[in-house]
Structure formats: C-alpha cells, structure tokens
Amino acid sequence: MKKATGEHISELNEAKTVMRELEAIIASSYDGLFITDGNGVVLRMNAAYERLTGIKADEVVGKNMKDLIDVGYYDQSVTLLVMEKKERITITQNIRGSHEYLVTGNPIFDGKGQLFRVVTNVRDITELARLQEQIKKTKERTLQYQTELSHLRSMQMDTKDIIFRSQSMEKVLATARKVANVDSTVLITGESGTGKELIAKLIHGAGKGVKQPFIKINCAALPEQLLESELFGYEKGAFTGAGKEGKPGLFELAHNGTLFLDEIGDMTPALQVKILRALQEREIMRVGGTKPVSVKVRIIAATHRDLTKMVDAGAFRDDLYYRLMVVPIHLPPLRSRREDIPMLIWHFLDKYNKKFSYNKLFSAAAIDKLTEYEWKGNVREMENIIERMVVTSSDDELSVEHLPEYIRKKTYSPTKNMKMKEMLAQAEANLLADAYQEYLSWDRVAVELGIDRATAYRKARKYGLCKK
DSSP, X not given: OHHHHHHHHHHHHHHHHHHHHHHHHHHHOSSEEEEEETTSBEEEEOHHHHHHHOOOHHHHTTSBHHHHHHTTSBSOOHHHHHHHHOSOEEEEEEETTTEEEEEEEEEXXXXXXXXXXXXXXXXXXXXXXXXXXXXHHHHHHHHHHHXXXXXXXXXXXXXXXXXXXXXXXXXHHHHHHHHTTSOOOEEEEOOTTSOHHHHHHHHXXXXXXXXXXXXXXXXXXXXXXXXXXXXXXEOTTSXXXXXXXXXXXXXXXXXXXXXXXXXGGGSOHHHHHHHHHHHHHSEEOOBTOSSOEEOOOEEEEEESSOHHHHHHTTSSOHHHHHHHTTEEEEOOOGGGOGGGHHHHHHHHHHHHHHHHTOOOEEOHHHHHHHHHSOOTTHHXXXXXXXXXXXXXXXXXXXXXXXXXXXXXXXXXXXXXXXXXXXXXXXXXXXXXXXXXXXXXXXXXXXXXXXXXXXXXXXXXXXXXXXXO
16 A cells, blocks of 8 residues: 555656646747637636737636637637637737737647647747838849849940931930930930930930939830739739739839830830829839839830821820820931941941950941941941951951941942933932832832832832842
C-alpha cells in the first residue's frame, strides 16, 4: 500500500512539473494563444494575447465565442469555424475594430474522437499590412524613377542640339519656346523622322525642366489592351497575367511632368475616348479599378498622319482632335528645307567620326548628291546613311561612289532650255519614282497619288520605271 502511495505521489509531482513547464511555455510565447473548449467557451489565454489585443482574461474567460461576436469583441471567430469544419483553419480577424490579426485555429480531439479543445494562435498583422502597403508604394516609386531615369538621360538637350538654318525651322523653335512655360496641349505633326520627339523634349526641358518626368509611349507599337494598361495602369487581378500588386500607368508616372503620346493617330477609337476623358477631367481610371486617380500631366501628342482627313473619314474623334490642337506645330520635311541638309551632314559626320575615332570627310560632289536627294525618311534616314558610310568605307574621303546606289542614280530635274512640257514630264516621272521607292507597289502608288491603277502602270512604263 505504501509503495502504491509513493508511486502515486511521484506521478502527481511529475504531472505538476509538466504542467508548470506547459504554463511557462504558454506564457513565454510571443504569439497570442487563445484556448476554448469543444463548445466554444473561452478557457484561458496567455499574456501575449492580452498584450496584442488589449483584451483581459477576466473579460472573456467563461463566455462563449458566439456571445463575444454579438457584443462586438470580434468580427468573426476561427474557433466557431474549427468547430464546424473539424480541421485547422486560418483567417484574418478584426478585434474591437482597431487591428487586424492573423489567427489559426487548431482542433484537439479526445480519445473518442470528439472535439475537446480549440487552440488559437494569434499574430497582429496590422503592422505587416502597413509594411506591405509601404513596399507596394516603394516599388511603384522605384518603377517611376527607373522610367524617368531612362528618359532623363536623353533629356540633356537645348536648341543647340537641333541643327538648322532655315526660316521654317526657326519658326518651329520660336513656337516651341513660347509654349514651354504653359501647360497647353501641343500637337506636333510631320513626316516620320523629322524630329518630333526632339521638339517635345525641347518644350518639356525649357518648361517643366529635367527634374520632372518626361514619359514617352508609341501608340502604334502596342495592341489596344496592352496600350490601355500601360497608359492607365491596372489593379491587382484586373486580367489574366496582371501583376499581383497592380501597376501604375504612364499617366501616374508622368505626374507633374509631360506625357508624350507619339503616333497618336494610330490609337483605336475606344482608347481615344479614355484619353479625351483624361484631358477633360484630369483623372484616369486604372484597368479593373473603381476609384478615379487625379493626375496633373502636360500632354504633347505627335503623328505623321493627316488627322484632319482622319476626322473627316470618321477614323479619329473630332472632340479629341480639337483638344489636342490647342497649339499645333508642324515640322517641315527635310526636302523642303534643303539649306539645312549640309549642316546636318557635317553634324552627323562629326558625331560618328568621334564615336568610332575616324577622321573622314565628304567630297563636294557627294554633298551635292545628298543635298539633291529627296530624303523620304528625313533626318533619321540621313543619320543612318551617314553612319553606314563612315563604318563601311575604307577611304578617308567619302565620295559619290560611297553613296548608296539609289542616291547615286540619275534623278529627274529641269535643265537649262528645257520646254515646259518636258519639265512637267520629268517632274511627273520623278514623283512616280519617289512614290514607288516608298511604297514598293504600283497599286499603292495609284492610291496615294489619287490616280487609277491603269494610269499608274501606263505612266510607269512610259518613263521606264517598270517592265510590265
């Protein structure tokens, strides 16, 4: 009997030791622990739970979780969900309406498989949510800075970076300087390669300054849905493939700066409506969003298309056209300001001599040929040709022989003592030849020149421009 009593006391002491250890473990846990019985009645909680939630044990111990929800302690109970599902469950819980908590309820079953206890682990995620939001905003700012930096690196320019001596370009720059210090919308028109982006940067740099963002997008380079998300941004989950955290659009990235919409004539009618709203209301809506975002952005648009004809044809909204046409600037093609061509030739020659450590020169005859050339691709075409000549020629003097064949070939031009009829014929042949060089199709030439197909082929054969 004594032996049995001694064993009992020893087991009792051992149990007390285990209980003290469990008490110490529960008390020392940094996470909150909250325990109920199988019916949802609160049995106990540790000090960490009191610290995290501000709820004291004597407020809730002995009470049922359903009653505590009814009086506003909790917005929902993971304990009740565990009682229903009989499995571990994690939810976000709001306690007393002030903080958010991540709570995980764990069921404990007795020897008969009945729910005996529900132990809930509690963590305050209010600070975590704040940090997540801060990280999101930091990522957005980083994206903004990266986007701005890529543009600002090319923004260090002034009037000296635009090479000209013609009066037509002087008028263009005079207008650009006048509008630089106001926020009026500018529409820059002109053929491809005339330097529309340079003028846009000049306006921005002289007005907003290089410290403000200059954001450019080519409206012809992206499909409609992608262009919309790039311009206006999107909320998380807005569409398949959308980023988990959403993304700010270029309107937001250009806030307080300039958004340059290149090739706006290629924008779809649906997007034209949204651009018009952004201009009128000075706010945008992210894709998948429900709240408008205010933006303060100066819009400079550009196109090589004839928007007037597009408006007449119903291909471009007239209300957007007039919104963009507050200050129109037209860049003349290079062939209509031939006095600028020699200066540009020497400018690009000097640029690529320095870049590749050469010391090459153009012959006078080569410069004459380049000056006579029509330059359908304008300044961009000229720069490409001069770079090609510099890097592919083994001679220090770049002569007529080094020019591309289509520039070297004989061109139609009036000569002394030529009769009017002959001059008109040569001008007509020259026009047909240039049009074919650009479009590479006599059918397209007929459409662009406004003549029927048969006439185009007949005249092409007449002047030896085609073999058909």
